[in-house]
Amino acid sequence: MTSLSISRWQPNHSNVRILTIASSIFVVLTAVVYVWKIKWVTPIPHDATTLVVGRDFLNFWMYGRAAWGADPGQFYDPHAYNAVLMTLLGPDYPGQNWSYPPSVMLVAAPFGRLGYFPALLCWTVLGLGIFVVVMRRFTEDHRLLIPMLFSPAAIFCLMSGQSSFLTAAMLFVVLSSLDRRPHLVGILIGLLTLKPQLGLMFPIMLAASGRWRVFLVAGITAAFIVAVTAAAFGPEVWSDFIFKGIPIQNNLILADPERVATPFYPTIFMNIRGLNTSYATAMTVQLCFSVLAVGAVVYAYRFRKDADPQLLAALFLSCSVFGIPYLLAYDTMAMTCMAVILLAGDKLDTRGQIAAKLVYWLPLIQMGLGQFHIPGPALIPAIFAVTILMHLRRGHNSETRAASVQSAQDVLV
Numbered sequence: 001m002t003s004l005s006i007s008r009w010q011p012n013h014s015n016v017r018i019l020t021i022a023s024s025i026f027v028v029l030t031a032v033v034y035v036w037k038i039k040w041v042t043p044i045p046h047d048a049t050t051l052v053v054g055r056d057f058l059n060f061w062m063y064g065r066a067a068w069g070a071d072p073g074q075f076y077d078p079h080a081y082n083a084v085l086m087t088l089l090g091p092d093y094p095g096q097n098w099s100y101p102p103s104v105m106l107v108a109a110p111f112g113r114l115g116y117f118p119a120l121l122c123w124t125v126l127g128l129g130i131f132v133v134v135m136r137r138f139t140e141d142h143r144l145l146i147p148m149l150f151s152p153a154a155i156f157c158l159m160s161g162q163s164s165f166l167t168a169a170m171l172f173v174v175l176s177s178l179d180r181r182p183h184l185v186g187i188l189i190g191l192l193t194l195k196p197q198l199g200l201m202f203p204i205m206l207a208a209s210g211r212w213r214v215f216l217v218a219g220i221t222a223a224f225i226v227a228v229t230a231a232a233f234g235p236e237v238w239s240d241f242i243f244k245g246i247p248i249q250n251n252l253i254l255a256d257p258e259r260v261a262t263p264f265y266p267t268i269f270m271n272i273r274g275l276n277t278s279y280a281t282a283m284t285v286q287l288c289f290s291v292l293a294v295g296a297v298v299y300a301y302r303f304r305k306d307a308d309p310q311l312l313a314a315l316f317l318s319c320s321v322f323g324i325p326y327l328l329a330y331d332t333m334a335m336t337c338m339a340v341i342l343l344a345g346d347k348l349d350t351r352g353q354i355a356a357k358l359v360y361w362l363p364l365i366q367m368g369l370g371q372f373h374i375p376g377p378a379l380i381p382a383i384f385a386v387t388i389l390m391h392l393r394r395g396h397n398s399e400t401r402a403a404s405v406q407s408a409q410d411v412l413v
Contacts, residue, residue, distance in 0.1 A: 015343040015353065016147060019360060023150035026364070030155055043089070044116055047159070050094050054120045057161025058085075059096055060104065061119050064112020067105040072233050073240030078248060099249050102237040103229045104194050120161055127157075127165035134169035135337065138176070144344050148337050152363040157330040164333040167198055171334040174202075175313040178211060186214045190221020197327050201320045204294055209301040254325060255279050263370030266332065266362055266378050269325035274373035286325045289382060293323025296385055304392045310347060314338045315388045318359070321381040329363035335381065336360055352387040359384050 037048035044052040052058050062084070066072035075081040075098050082095040111119040128149075136142055148154065157164040170192060174185050189206075192199035206215040230238060253261050254269065262274040268289045272282035297319050300312055317335040321327060339356040342348055348356055358365070358380045366377040 015346075015357075016141075016144060016340070019147040019340065019343070019357070020143070020150070023147050023152075026152065027150045027155060034159065041090075051096070052089065052116075054116075054161035055159065057120050057123060058116070059098060059100065060108050060123070060161065060163075061111055061116055063098070063100060063105050064108035064110065064119070067109035067112055067233070072105060073102065073237035073244075076240045076245035076248065078252070097248060097252055098245055101194065101196065101245075102233060102241050103225045105233060106225070106229060107194065123161065124158065127163065131165035131169045134172055138172060138341065139344075141344070144340055147340050147360075151333075151336045151340075151360055152367075153330050153333040153336045156363050157333060160330055162328075162330045163195060164330045167192065167195060167331075168334040168337060171198070171317070172313075172337070175316065176309070178209075178214065182211065182214045183217050186217025187221050189214070189218035190225065193222045193225060195331075197324055198320065198331060200324055201293070201297055201316060205297050205301050205316060208298040209305045259373060262373055263367050264328050265326070265370075266321070266329055266366040266380075267325050267327050268322055268378045268382075270370075271375035271378040274370065274375055276373070283325065290323045292382070293319035293385070296389055300389070300392060307392050308347070310338070310342060310345070311388050311391060314342055315385055315392070318381040318385040318388070322378060322385070329366055332359070332362055332381075335384075336362075339384070348387070349391070352384075352391065355380070355384040355387045 034047065038053065039046045039050075044058075047053055047055065049055070062075070062081075063072075066075055075084070078095070078097045081098055082093075085095060086093055111123060114122065132145060132149075135145060135148065139145060153164065156162075170188050174188050174192075177185050189199055189202050192202070202218065203215065206212070206218070226238065253265075254273070259274055259276070262270055267286070269282045269286035272285050273279070297316060300307070300315050305312070314335070317338055321332055321335055336359060339359040343353060343356050362377060362380050365380070369375075369377055
């Protein structure tokens with residue numbers, strides 16, 4: 001059983017009502033402050049962070065523009081990339097860096113033919129539209145879409161012009177169709193390599209559950225994407241990404257001595273780095289949690305793969321968050337939606353409900369505490385995973401006891 005549908009659930013309206021009211025207030029306040037602080041400069045207005053409106057979408061758009069030019073891999077050099085940005089946006093622009101694999105150009109190319117704001121509008125409408133269509137399949141009461149769309153993860157996604165609506169929809173389709181549509185699932189997992197941090201746990205889960213056909217299709221899809229990218233833009237674009245892009249991203253974000261990115265990354269590594277500890281220390285702690293995440297996924301999908309699919313999906317998504325060092329707040333969108341569904345279905349005990357609510361507010365908690373380099377928010381997905389593991393374990397023990405009782409009765413008869 002792999003369906004994530006809640007068609008047989010009775011929504012817990014008190015939990016959902018509180019989330020809806022609180023998130024609505026959050027959205028109104030955020031919108032007012034965001035618009036109020038926009039600097040209406042040309043050619044593209046800037047937000048309070050001095051980045052352009054749409055922030056990260058600028059990078060996606062630039063990937064699209066580069067796809068139609070010569071030597072796109074040159075922009076993995078931040079000096080070359082920011083020289084182009086300053087030509088477009090003025091010499092005072094603070095700069096950004098290319099962080100995506102070159103395969104993103106295959107998706108971004110059509111948007112690169114449009115102006116910035118038309119492209120941003122099309123991207124936002126496309127992401128929201130696909131998200132709503134997909135998530136309606138998993139919600140008996142469509143009002144659950146309100147707290148999902150008003151969640152901090154969703155709002156930060158909108159503000160950043162990010163892909164989280166699309167990737168969350170893809171993750172839900174994957175986790176609901178593992179056995180029913182293995183070829184589609186494999187293709188979607190392969191496509192998630194466009195944002196590789198979201199799919200690192202999939203090989204572990206597929207191997208643990210023995211879904212080798214999905215594993216094979218995902219691998220073929222990923223290899224095909226690499227080959228098409230190399231054919232379209234030249235094989236050197238991948239060497240530029242591996243030998244320039246990845247090390248620079250590591251140095252500018254993970255190893256940054258100023259810890260500027262701390263508020264935006266709800267990961268164990270970044271929480272530890274926020275304490276001004278060394279890179280090696282933070283990575284060591286992260287690796288310990290990564291091992292725990294891998295162990296939890298292996299246990300759940302090897303020994304409890306017939307358990308409640310919603311709980312398995314929530315466990316997988318939470319492990320995918322706390323098990324890696326590099327992941328931004330808006331990348332928790334799928335985990336946020338799963339927390340809402342579990343709360344609505346009244347599937348969790350008291351501790352689980354508290355953990356799910358903290359998951360919902362995680363991006364905002366991380367943003368608030370991260371400003372002062374206060375650690376702790378990154379533990380929320382780990383705590384959520386532990387509560388689910390305990391639930392799975394209790395369910396396993398209950399089934400074992402029931403089987404023992406039935407066996408004893410059969411012997412007596």
